[in-house]
Amino acid sequence: MEKLLRVNMTTGTVSWEEFASLAPESERPGDHRPAGLTDGSSSSAHNGGAVPADLLGGRGLAAKILLNEVPPATDPLGPLNKLIIAPGRLAGTFASSTNRISFGGKSPLTGGIKESNAGGMTALRLAQLGYRAVIIEGQAAERKLSALVISAEKAWLERAEDLRGLGTIETVKILRQRYGDKAAISLVGPAGERLLPAAGIAGTDQEGFPGRYSGRGGLGAVMAAKGLKAVVVLADGAVPRRPVDKALWDEALREYNRLLQTLPATAERFPLYGTAATLEFTNRIGALPTRNFSRGQFEQAEAISGTRLRQIILERDGEGTPTHACMPGCLVRCSNRYADKMGRFWVSPMEYETHALLGSNLEIGDFDQLAELTYLCNDLGLDTIETGAAIGVAMEAGLLPFGDFAGARRLIEEIGEGTILGRLLGHGAAVAGRVLGVRRIPMVKGQAMPAYDPRGMKGNGVVYATSPMGADHTAGNVVAVPTDHLDPRGKVELSRQLQIQAAVFDDLGLCNFVGAVWSTSPETIARLVQGLTGEPVTVESLKDLGLDIIKTELAFNRRAGLGPQDDRLPEFMREEPLPPHNSVWDIPDEELDAIWK
């Protein structure tokens, strides 16, 4: 039986529902949404009925549940918000790159709906235990911390006040002692406990290191606001999913694996250099965020390039590795493990987004310094993108000079300590920049931009502006598309296609890098889905699913008060030319507003 686990933090109780019970709000018993706080508008167009429920997983399932159960105008850190934990629809087998876990909720950063997914072990385990989703609702009295423990047959909350204030790395060590090394753990650090919107949710990888991040949108604060320090999914009773149409699955999987192992991106580039390889490209085309998004190229780019990262890891020849699988069975292995000068394991993974936001954006050009900042962020439970962007505006405000590594480290420590400045930065670049009087704030809907300046990569600017997620490259990234990134023409349509694709992937639990397979043979993905679920699926029906997910999210956002005026890049990007190409943001608002019509 596929099931939903519902955890009420107010009462400390758990309950199960058959997945089939995920019906529109009005038909489902046991709902606790106070009538006075709903907005009264109809949700019939996007209540889970538009697409086969059997295809819903990850982001798609989270969106449906949130629209059905959460009053869109509610306080994201209050008791009426919910945290949805949903494995992607393809999760549960050992097929490569299919086991991403989605966290969903109303974001304290954007005020809209948010989904943030990551690799690691949790999706695989939940799917193998038969869970379609876990719904965390209510709020513990005084936000006392608990850990949620989940196995095949039972789930329960255990007191976790003893873990309060502990970093994610120490916390995971303790939890693995308690629950065994096979437990898949998702958790928050001190930043989440302080309810900071820059806080993400960390997840353990195969080695038990909590470096897999659902970083964006402040869902770590949502989780901690409920009184939840960690979710521990036990391995006992886990059973690999059996494909409904095994012949189709086997055949599709063979083709899928062949493509992953022969396409240049997944067979060569990412295994060798990981996401870090992206920096050379964005720097070359002038889209690398540098000095708080005031330039598109960084003088020290070579020092933090993918090539250099691989070189350092290989030179140190110890516990580091330049290629590492964040999920079991992954053939791409874009992750890495970074060792210190003595060859001892330091942190994992070292990623492009971090190198750009905490590196070039702050004019820090040293991998050991970036490893130290990454480690700190990981341990505190902070999104490195939001944190880097917040420190960038602090540097622009004159609190510390660009390039000041020790100062940047100190600011991250202050976030952990909860000083006033730390709390301010932990609220993200938009709030920090506003309070510090900075006009050049790289954000959309209150969320900091990731590592592609939209003046140098127009397509990603469209994604930032129009995604229900706010500025988020994972909602549809044009970086891999061969195109003139400075040319505004055609970028709205390109973004639309990529956003729909991203929604499909986030529903299925597919890694973004499977995009190479999708571009070559989307039918292979459709056949995988049909083989596993038995649901008749075509490429077109998957695209319909993706668009439906986005429209569900837009419906939530509209009711939460986000409108076209929020689908805008910051004013300075229309005014300030970005060196070296001196391009400005020049896609007309009307084109943006038409994207989902």
Next chain:
Amino acid sequence: MEKLLRVNMTTGTVSWEEFASLAPESERPGDHRPAGLTDGSSSSAHNGGAVPADLLGGRGLAAKILLNEVPPATDPLGPLNKLIIAPGRLAGTFASSTNRISFGGKSPLTGGIKESNAGGMTALRLAQLGYRAVIIEGQAAERKLSALVISAEKAWLERAEDLRGLGTIETVKILRQRYGDKAAISLVGPAGERLLPAAGIAGTDQEGFPGRYSGRGGLGAVMAAKGLKAVVVLADGAVPRRPVDKALWDEALREYNRLLQTLPATAERFPLYGTAATLEFTNRIGALPTRNFSRGQFEQAEAISGTRLRQIILERDGEGTPTHACMPGCLVRCSNRYADKMGRFWVSPMEYETHALLGSNLEIGDFDQLAELTYLCNDLGLDTIETGAAIGVAMEAGLLPFGDFAGARRLIEEIGEGTILGRLLGHGAAVAGRVLGVRRIPMVKGQAMPAYDPRGMKGNGVVYATSPMGADHTAGNVVAVPTDHLDPRGKVELSRQLQIQAAVFDDLGLCNFVGAVWSTSPETIARLVQGLTGEPVTVESLKDLGLDIIKTELAFNRRAGLGPQDDRLPEFMREEPLPPHNSVWDIPDEELDAIWK
């Protein structure tokens, strides 16, 4: 000739237009709004054509100009916002309570349209010099400070960098030395220069003290963001306005004066006790903000009551006075001048809103302490409501205990110094509360609530929720209406009427306390308007004007991205009963949403 003065801070130039040229945007030459940033929606319904232009003044005129000329989504502190300075339509004679000055612009606090008006000398002077409005646009390079000097025949900008960082009190002394004691001065203090959204615009009274505040919405930051430290209106060439229909005017004015001098509110209560009298009432009915809006009554209320204030001022028997006219010719004289223990003038005015927000809200129950906080706020150019509410959430966050006067004073000093905490508090209660992790934040649309807890005075809750101005008692105050303030029934309709009345008053430049006359004989007001302007006016046509102004403002706000989800009181007010009556906010959202339909 009635004229508009347009001041371009980017180029440092001024120009005049005949008032008749105030036509819809598309027909007016010389507009500099960049096409790329307009929202493209039609403004034909509210472009100044719906009501006779001859009736437009103050808030109404500001609303029309802002909707026509400012892109609603623009950065409030950027070059595309404008600051409108408009005397009320009745200004320019020495009739009592008719010379209020309106400042308008897009608010950095609410993100919507904002008008904030005050007494003092500026409206009288501008109207007597023939100005219908002054439009400040653009932005000085590096925001270098200037003073705008206006006389009948010319206007010019003078460098004012030497005044940077000076408090309003010192600044006014210097400007009066330069331009004479008759100059009417509007200015910002250090809080405005720091672009803090809690910054207001100060204006001089008849004695030249800058205690008349257009406090709300952060228009001080808007003014300073343009590079404007002060507006100096000279008296040379000022000519009292001549009524077009003198017989009608004289007759109406006699009746108007008779009513002001015989109605209990304007003849007795306000002259004796000023606005401070309100505290006894709100405390009695349980609507006095106490301890960050967690209670409706204050143990030490008697110590900061209107009765006690009058007693102290009279006892000290020096330069203080319990009754004082903020505008020439005022018969009500609700203002006061407060002296220290030695009888030396200290500060003016001492007002109810300040006593509640910096007093009971912080559990500070001493008038000399309140005088000190008021003086500090006035000198720094801070809105006492926003500042008091921000310190209230800081106390709730545990930064300092309730009742800590020295701590509160220190926090205000920090706002002036621009420390991180000071900048945070200077961004107002909403941002400060959010960053400090406080859930009980008394605000609507990012603006702090004034001195009436909406759970204890339901009608004002409707005003806070539905006014285009955010939480603002001057947009329609039910405090003087005999009604059961705990009963939600009928309060939406009551608020609607009072908001329309407030819009009429703010257009005409009438003091709120003329409300007593309006309630008794609105025809007298209509006849005054017709007598002065010659425009045929009825009570109904005035109400149409008021509604049209609000709809103009709502149109701006909608295009700025404010929707029904922003017309809400904070969630905690539905959940937390307010002692002593333990009432909660219980007016349904649907009723709120229907108010302007």
